[in-house]
Amino acid sequence: MRGPVDGVDWFEVITENLMVDGGNPRRVAREVRAHHPVVLHGVGLSIGSTDPLDARYLDRLAALCDELEPALVSDHLCWTTLGGHNTHDLLPMPYTEAALAHVAARVAAVQERLGRRILLENPSTYAVYRGAELTEAAFLAELATRADCGLLLDVNNVYVSCTNHGWDARAYLASLPAARVGYLHLAGHSHGETLLIDTHDAPVIEEVWALYAEAVRRFPDAATCLERDDDIPALDVLVAELSRARAVAAEHAA
Amino acid sequence: MSAALDAQLRWLHAAITGASPPPEPEAAAWLERDGAADASARLHVYRHAYVARLADVLVVDHPKLAAVHPDLRALTADYLRAFPPTHPSVREVGAHLARFLADRGAPAHLIELAALERARVEAFDGGADVTPLDREAVAALAPEDFPALPLRFVPSHRLVALTTRADELWDAIERAAPHPAPAAATRAVLVWRRAVTVVHRTLDDDEATLAPALAAGTTFGDICALLATAPQPAERALALLLRWLDAAVLVSRPAD
Numbered sequence: 001m002r003g004p005v006d007g008v009d010w011f012e013v014i015t016e017n018l019m020v021d022g023g024n025p026r027r028v029a030r031e032v033r034a035h036h037p038v039v040l041h042g043v044g045l046s047i048g049s050t051d052p053l054d055a056r057y058l059d060r061l062a063a064l065c066d067e068l069e070p071a072l073v074s075d076h077l078c079w080t081t082l083g084g085h086n087t088h089d090l091l092p093m094p095y096t097e098a099a100l101a102h103v104a105a106r107v108a109a110v111q112e113r114l115g116r117r118i119l120l121e122n123p124s125t126y127a128v129y130r131g132a133e134l135t136e137a138a139f140l141a142e143l144a145t146r147a148d149c150g151l152l153l154d155v156n157n158v159y160v161s162c163t164n165h166g167w168d169a170r171a172y173l174a175s176l177p178a179a180r181v182g183y184l185h186l187a188g189h190s191h192g193e194t195l196l197i198d199t200h201d202a203p204v205i206e207e208v209w210a211l212y213a214e215a216v217r218r219f220p221d222a223a224t225c226l227e228r229d230d231d232i233p234a235l236d237v238l239v240a241e242l243s244r245a246r247a248v249a250a251e252h253a254a
Numbered sequence: 255m256s257a258a259l260d261a262q263l264r265w266l267h268a269a270i271t272g273a274s275p276p277p278e279p280e281a282a283a284w285l286e287r288d289g290a291a292d293a294s295a296r297l298h299v300y301r302h303a304y305v306a307r308l309a310d311v312l313v314v315d316h317p318k319l320a321a322v323h324p325d326l327r328a329l330t331a332d333y334l335r336a337f338p339p340t341h342p343s344v345r346e347v348g349a350h351l352a353r354f355l356a357d358r359g360a361p362a363h364l365i366e367l368a369a370l371e372r373a374r375v376e377a378f379d380g381g382a383d384v385t386p387l388d389r390e391a392v393a394a395l396a397p398e399d400f401p402a403l404p405l406r407f408v409p410s411h412r413l414v415a416l417t418t419r420a421d422e423l424w425d426a427i428e429r430a431a432p433h434p435a436p437a438a439a440t441r442a443v444l445v446w447r448r449a450v451t452v453v454h455r456t457l458d459d460d461e462a463t464l465a466p467a468l469a470a471g472t473t474f475g476d477i478c479a480l481l482a483t484a485p486q487p488a489e490r491a492l493a494l495l496l497r498w499l500d501a502a503v504l505v506s507r508p509a510d
Contacts, residue, residue: 016344019342086338
């Protein structure tokens with residue numbers, strides 16, 4: 001990369017890839033940051049775990065914030081680590097009052113440590129614990145209020161989870177407080193044997209584009225990030241997909 | 255913290271990472287099921303993703319080993335149970351692969367191929383970025399300053415001690431050439447990051463004896479002293495210094 005990337009306003013970078021001492025990941029991040037705003041997007045905060053918060057992880061995250069001055073810092077409503085074992089997967093939370101109180105306290109502690117608000121993303125889920133006391137959307141909405149955090153709404157994840165569990169995707173969107181939704185994710189997914197799988201390796205499908213139109217109507221101030229983690233096409237293909245997102249937003253945002 | 259919450263997370267963790275999945279009645283006691291999928295099918299997505307994702311990491315981080323060890327992907331579940339990941343970055347998932355292979359009695363050249371590839375992973379983004387010492391900086395020194403010139407390998411470097419020709423195997427796979435027969439060979443390989451590219455080189459025997467000092471930090475004078483028994487010590491020391499400068503593998507930094 002030499003200079004700004006045409007057609008891209010800002011970039012999201014995976015936080016953990018930069019928690020290293022040197023090399024190409026940090027060099028590229030610095031070059032991107034020299035020309036564009038960046039958002040730090042983590043997969044390892046493990047905000048829902050019953051393990052203690054990882055102080056060393058938070059120290060490195062704070063140092064990255066100082067270095068890159070990200071516009072936003074986000075992670076997922078999930079847990080990855082238990083008993084010190086990191087599964088490297090975004091595992092689902094029980095949607096109970098006890099879990100809500102637990103996560104809200106931990107979000108507050110993280111925000112205190114970083115000195116800034118974070119945003120949490122709705123993950124794609126394939127299982128729901130028995131005994132849920134709230135819907136996923138109600139959990140997120142209440143969490144954002146209690147912990148004073150933001151929400152990263154992944155429209156593809158809403159579609160995947162709602163399809164997998166028989167939820168109403170539009171009711172999901174309607175449950176979220178607009179003022180808390182900081183930005184949106186768009187991505188593709190794949191079909192497993194019985195469930196949709198969030199793979200981020202394909203173009204956005206038409207049903208998700210339709211849901212995205214609904215999302216930008218409800219959250220007109222939220223920016224949009226197009227995600228692609230695998231089978232990454234040429235940049236101009238991604239920029240064309242991003243242009244469609246801009247067109248949808250221009251048409252549907254209030 | 256809620257005991258019920260902790261119990262839910264612990265059950266799911268065990269169900270995902272255990273050697274065998276729990277039976278459907280047990281899974282259905284913890285997870286909802288519906289017409290789209292029973293509890294076991296829902297759990298299977300997580301069980302499969304856990305191993306498949308990290309198998310991909312092992313293969314991507316050890317491409318040469320994967321080329322000659324077709325069972326690497328199939329070994330992943332056992333590896334993860336032997337050495338569960340503990341670091342937030344997947345970069346560390348393969349940190350114990352060489353030891354795991356050794357514990358399972360794998361051939362030495364495959365164990366050492368894993369160790370060499372692990373060193374390359376660590377050199378990719380490990381150690382701070384530095385400006386390496388170059389010929390121009392050394393040429394500017396007064397002759398009397400040479401003995402005290404601090405020398406040290408760049409922070410990204412790794413030293414891999416081999417007892418086999420695993421380095422030659424790596425090269426052969428890289429070049430798509432016939433593989434060398436497994437054989438004993440004592441040698442040391444230096445791995446480092448040059449700009450943003452990971453490189454490695456098998457060291458000459460006398461160079462290998464100097465490597466620990468250069469890893470810890472030494473001086474050019476001490477390098478000359480360590481080469482005192484070489485046939486032409488001064489010429490050899492100078493030749494090695496120029497080799498290291500051209501390889502961008504040195505910094506002028508004293509020992510800690």
